[in-house]
Amino acid sequence: MSKPVRIEEASPHSRVGAKLNIMAIESMAKTIVGSDDPATIEETMRRLWEGTNNRFSHEFAYEAKAGNKTLGMVTCYPTSVMNQLVLPTAKQILQIRRFEMIKYAVKNVRPLYAMMTMEEGKKDEFHIGAIALLPESRGLGIGGMLLDFAEACAKERSFTKLSLTVRENNPRAKQLYERLGYQVVGKIDRGSFKLSRMVKTV
Numbered sequence: 001m002s003k004p005v006r007i008e009e010a011s012p013h014s015r016v017g018a019k020l021n022i023m024a025i026e027s028m029a030k031t032i033v034g035s036d037d038p039a040t041i042e043e044t045m046r047r048l049w050e051g052t053n054n055r056f057s058h059e060f061a062y063e064a065k066a067g068n069k070t071l072g073m074v075t076c077y078p079t080s081v082m083n084q085l086v087l088p089t090a091k092q093i094l095q096i097r098r099f100e101m102i103k104y105a106v107k108n109v110r111p112l113y114a115m116m117t118m119e120e121g122k123k124d125e126f127h128i129g130a131i132a133l134l135p136e137s138r139g140l141g142i143g144g145m146l147l148d149f150a151e152a153c154a155k156e157r158s159f160t161k162l163s164l165t166v167r168e169n170n171p172r173a174k175q176l177y178e179r180l181g182y183q184v185v186g187k188i189d190r191g192s193f194k195l196s197r198m199v200k201t202v
Helices: 017-025 028-033 038-050 079-084 086-097 099-107 109-116 142-156 171-179
Strands: 005-009 061-066 069-078 126-133 161-167 183-190 193-201
Touching (some): 005 142, 017 038, 038 086, 061 142, 079 086, 099 109, 161 171, 171 193
Antiparallel strands (some): 005 061, 061 069, 069 126
16 A cells, blocks of 8 residues: 555544444344335434444544545444443434334334343443444455554553454454454354454453
């Protein structure tokens, strides 16, 4: 890569912020947004990215950039902050999706409850809520840079544990995290949501 890569606070005007969030949560996007329509998912996630006080906001994200091009992003915060964002996020999705979300929620109470009550991190941990790279940016070490940045953020705030979750059907990502010092400390099995909880001491 000819241009140096830097990591900076994400912009609400990022053209790919919402796309990266969708890539990070993959199949969970349908449950979060209450729709399997790609255009609806994209529009909802765009509005969440542009807004504040929700889990998918630019407010808690950092972008890896070369020149003006975004290569990837990471969202990270203390677990306590992430937990405080659960209800505001749900309220904002309801405001965006309105009656359609209510209809979806009535028919899908169990998966929505499972997602909202999932314990992704412990209170003494700094948590990586999302990490994603654009396809053309993979294999360039950008993922490692973003993880190192999250680790620096954790240390700066005096946290000694950094946590994340990885889907059970994503062994490549799990192996990467293990190489970087993360260890599986538990499993999350909430119906269709099957994740490993991983922690690194920093």
